[in-house]
Amino acid sequence: MLRLENKVCFISGGASGLGEAMVHRFSEEGGQVYFGDIDAVRGEAVAKECGAIFLPLDVSDEEQWVAAIQRIEQDKGRLDVLVNNAGILGTGPLETIDIASWNRLFAINVTGVMLGCKHGGMLMQRNPGGATGSIINISSNAGILATASDCGYSATKGAVRLMTKSIAINFARRGMSIRCNSLHPGPTDTPIFKPWRTSEKVSTQLDDTLREMIPLGRLGQPREIANMALYLASDESSFSTGSEFVVDGGGTSALAGM
Amino acid sequence: MTRLQGKVAVVTGAARGLGAAIATRLCEEGAAVMLTDILDGEETSQRLRDAGHQAAFTVMDVAKRDAWKPVLSDTASRFGGIDILVNNAGVYRPATIETIDLDDLIDVYGINLFGPMLGMQAVIPYMRERGGGSIINIASNATDFIFPETISYGSSKAALANMTKAVAVHCGRQGYRIRANSIHPGPHATAMMGTDSPLVQRIPLGRMGTPEELAATVVYLASDDAAFVTATELFVDGGLIAA
Numbered sequence: 001m002l003r004l005e006n007k008v009c010f011i012s013g014g015a016s017g018l019g020e021a022m023v024h025r026f027s028e029e030g031g032q033v034y035f036g037d038i039d040a041v042r043g044e045a046v047a048k049e050c051g052a053i054f055l056p057l058d059v060s061d062e063e064q065w066v067a068a069i070q071r072i073e074q075d076k077g078r079l080d081v082l083v084n085n086a087g088i089l090g091t092g093p094l095e096t097i098d099i100a101s102w103n104r105l106f107a108i109n110v111t112g113v114m115l116g117c118k119h120g121g122m123l124m125q126r127n128p129g130g131a132t133g134s135i136i137n138i139s140s141n142a143g144i145l146a147t148a149s150d151c152g153y154s155a156t157k158g159a160v161r162l163m164t165k166s167i168a169i170n171f172a173r174r175g176m177s178i179r180c181n182s183l184h185p186g187p188t189d190t191p192i193f194k195p196w197r198t199s200e201k202v203s204t205q206l207d208d209t210l211r212e213m214i215p216l217g218r219l220g221q222p223r224e225i226a227n228m229a230l231y232l233a234s235d236e237s238s239f240s241t242g243s244e245f246v247v248d249g250g251g252t253s254a255l256a257g258m
Numbered sequence: 259m260t261r262l263q264g265k266v267a268v269v270t271g272a273a274r275g276l277g278a279a280i281a282t283r284l285c286e287e288g289a290a291v292m293l294t295d296i297l298d299g300e301e302t303s304q305r306l307r308d309a310g311h312q313a314a315f316t317v318m319d320v321a322k323r324d325a326w327k328p329v330l331s332d333t334a335s336r337f338g339g340i341d342i343l344v345n346n347a348g349v350y351r352p353a354t355i356e357t358i359d360l361d362d363l364i365d366v367y368g369i370n371l372f373g374p375m376l377g378m379q380a381v382i383p384y385m386r387e388r389g390g391g392s393i394i395n396i397a398s399n400a401t402d403f404i405f406p407e408t409i410s411y412g413s414s415k416a417a418l419a420n421m422t423k424a425v426a427v428h429c430g431r432q433g434y435r436i437r438a439n440s441i442h443p444g445p446h447a448t449a450m451m452g453t454d455s456p457l458v459q460r461i462p463l464g465r466m467g468t469p470e471e472l473a474a475t476v477v478y479l480a481s482d483d484a485a486f487v488t489a490t491e492l493f494v495d496g497g498l499i500a501a
């Protein structure tokens with residue numbers, strides 16, 4: 001028996017990095033996987049590789065969420081797993097923050113997660129046989145420890161951490177078995193760092209700094225984050241809700257470099 | 259199911275309750291398991307062997323300084339090494355600051371905290387020999403909320419979670435590929451907790467956990483799926499401490 005057999009899954013931001021790894025991993029474990037992204041070219045390519053279904057989606061746009069969830073309901077009549085993974089890095093140092101990019105950051109990293117929980121959660125409530133499901137919101141180790149150079153990113157990821165608990169407890173207290181947990185990756189090797197890798201030298205420096213944060217002495221691999229998402233998506237985690245799941249090589253527990 | 263094929267595990271407090279469920283699930287995933295307890299666990303061990311699994315039982319008091327070495331060495335020679343240690347044995351003795359007796363506190367710390375320390379210290383050389391390993395300490399969600407009566411239990415589990423992280427960071431920085439994490443169960447139906455904990459009505463999911471659910475989380479941490487997971491706390495508590 002595969003670990004996600006017969007489960008209908010949706011992953012946002014599935015065209016790259018962690019989301020892409022989840023699309024693959026969930027498909028391997030028998031999940032019927034749908035995923036959304038703004039990058040349709042990469043999205044279609046990933047879909048082709050593993051037989052998952054790509055749906056165009058900008059997570060900050062409520063109408064597009066309605067359309068994506070409607071499509072899944074038409075096809076499958078249910079949703080079992082939702083991963084709110086799409087996210088972007090922040091706006092940099094406080095003094096330089098531009099309000100339009102600040103608002104865009106919150107629209108994707110916070111409002112996008114809320115909209116996923118809202119529309120995905122409503123379909124989960126309509127599941128045949130009663131409300132069931134598992135929602136996984138991708139926060140970050142930056143939602144636990146401060147990222148001094150990027151208060152916007154930390155703020156959005158902190159918001160996801162507590163929004164997750166509120167949604168989890170609300171569903172649970174209403175007697176619905178829809179679980180909701182946050183996943184906190186540490187530095188992981190994905191294209192998210194591309195904007196920061198402006199030269200080879202800067203890139204090496206970045207890797208050194210990231211590695212210094214991590215007692216295991218290396219960056220995470222996308223598949224390792226996807227493995228935790230898989231655990232949370234499966235019934236193996238059936239008594240966990242409103243909790244935080246950290247995959248960071250020990251980074252949030254140790255002082256950097258010591 | 260073979261997520262732990264070829265791995266060898268030691269589980270303490272495995273005669274009953276969560277420990278027995280953990281040992282069973284590890285076996286079902288292909289691991290060879292040494293069950294240990296102060297109670298007789300031969301029946302559980304025999305049941306696992308009858309089902310075709312690799313299992314053995316040995317009596318061991320986790321708090322006894324000299325108990326660990328012979329048990330680990332016997333495990334390694336029997337099964338070829340050690341990859342996984344689950345420090346599950348634990349006791350709950352209710353007392354408040356006004357009623358607690360120092361000897362009782364030392365007893366609880368001996369089992370819940372010093373025992374796991376002795377186990378981790380003794381197992382590291384075996385795990386290094388295998389090129390890595392996973393240490394899983396069963397703490398409690400009582401690390402994060404306070405009852406007047408949890409003075410010894412809660413503080414022992416909070417210290418265990420903290421100690422786990424120190425071990426994880428040490429092993430990480432040394433390059434041992436040994437991971438260490440704590441699991442924080444909420445109320446699960448066992449002899450320790452009973453089946454009608456007054457906490458149940460406060461659990462958002464509206465029920466106690468089952469030992470099998472807890473065991474599934476141990477499998478995840480024990481497996482290579484969790485290769486980047488170390489020095490963290492996993493809560494399996496039906497949402498109890500989130501609100």
Ligand SMILES: NC(=O)c1ccc[n+]([C@@H]2O[C@H](COP(=O)([O-])OP(=O)(O)OC[C@H]3O[C@@H](n4cnc5c(N)ncnc54)[C@H](O)[C@@H]3O)[C@@H](O)[C@H]2O)c1
Binds near residue numbers: 017108139193
């Ligand atoms: N990589 C890390 O080190 C790391 C660490 C902690 C947290 N995270 C979080 O993990 C998540 C995934 O990050 P990643 O590293 O895989 O990044 P990535 O840039 O590789 O992938 C993110 C994907 O999200 C998509 N996306 C961006 N905006 C979108 C929108 N408005 N609507 C739909 N899709 C959109 C992108 O097109 C891309 O495919 C993010 O939430 C990120 O904050 C990453």
Ligand SMILES: NC(=O)c1ccc[n+]([C@@H]2O[C@H](COP(=O)([O-])OP(=O)(O)OC[C@H]3O[C@@H](n4cnc5c(N)ncnc54)[C@H](O)[C@@H]3O)[C@@H](O)[C@H]2O)c1
Binds near residue numbers: 270447450
């Ligand atoms: N059941 C719960 O609700 C719950 C909640 C949070 C944490 N826990 C923790 O989970 C672990 C297992 O608890 P359980 O509920 O299965 O309890 P249990 O009492 O059913 O089982 C504990 C086992 O540990 C053994 N043990 C006690 N002292 C020992 C010693 N000195 N050396 C070796 N073995 C010893 C006991 O004989 C028993 O078999 C404990 O660490 C407990 O603190 C349990």
